Amino acid sequence: MTSSATLNVDGSLRRFEIDDPDMPLLYALRDQLGLNNPRFGCGLAQCGACTVHVDGEPTRSCVTPLSSVEGRNITTMAGLGTPDHPHALQLAFVKMQATQCGYCINGWIMTAAALVRDNPTASIADIKEALSGLKCRCGTHQSIVRAVATVTGALK
Incomplete structure (x- = not known):
């Protein structure tokens, strides 16, 4: 039915x-x-x-x-951003070249967007904890953390 x-x-x-x-x-x-x-x-x-x-x-x-x-x-x-008006995280991921194949990036950005919204000054430890349940087969975890950290100010 x-x-x-x-x-x-x-x-x-x-x-x-x-x-x-x-x-x-x-x-x-x-x-x-x-x-x-x-x-x-x-x-x-x-x-x-x-x-x-x-x-x-x-x-x-x-x-x-x-x-x-x-x-x-x-x-x-x-819904986070568009090519003309990207979300800060989308810009950071491009700038920091935080992806390889890009297949998993949806999960990283969507999870990080909630973190940044709730804790805009998240530390690197906060970022790692928030993203801990995600997987990337390419192994770009450190680049991803750095990209999020540029948005929160944890990496200058």
Whole structure:
């Protein structure tokens, strides 16, 4: 039986068709809206590539049922900034060349954006703690921490 859900995604009300109430939010964002970010990584909420903000909180969309976020505000990396008006973290990641393949960067930036919002002067220790649950196969962890630290002022 098909039902529907309405969510505010990146500032626009979007209606989703749900064939399975346990369908992950990630699938709806990618398959029904065609968003390139978030990404499917592990499907187990362990890597973070699928991270979005649900009402401002970083959330692993690969394990979040679409039906559980009905009526809530979803922000993807596309909602953080645009090519013309990028978020400070997006600029820092480019400036510091904090990516290699870029597959996981969605999770790092979305998690860091919540940290920067809640703790704009986060120390390097704070940054490492906030980002500790994320994975990058390319091993750019230190470059990522440096990029976030330039935004918080922990790295001058």
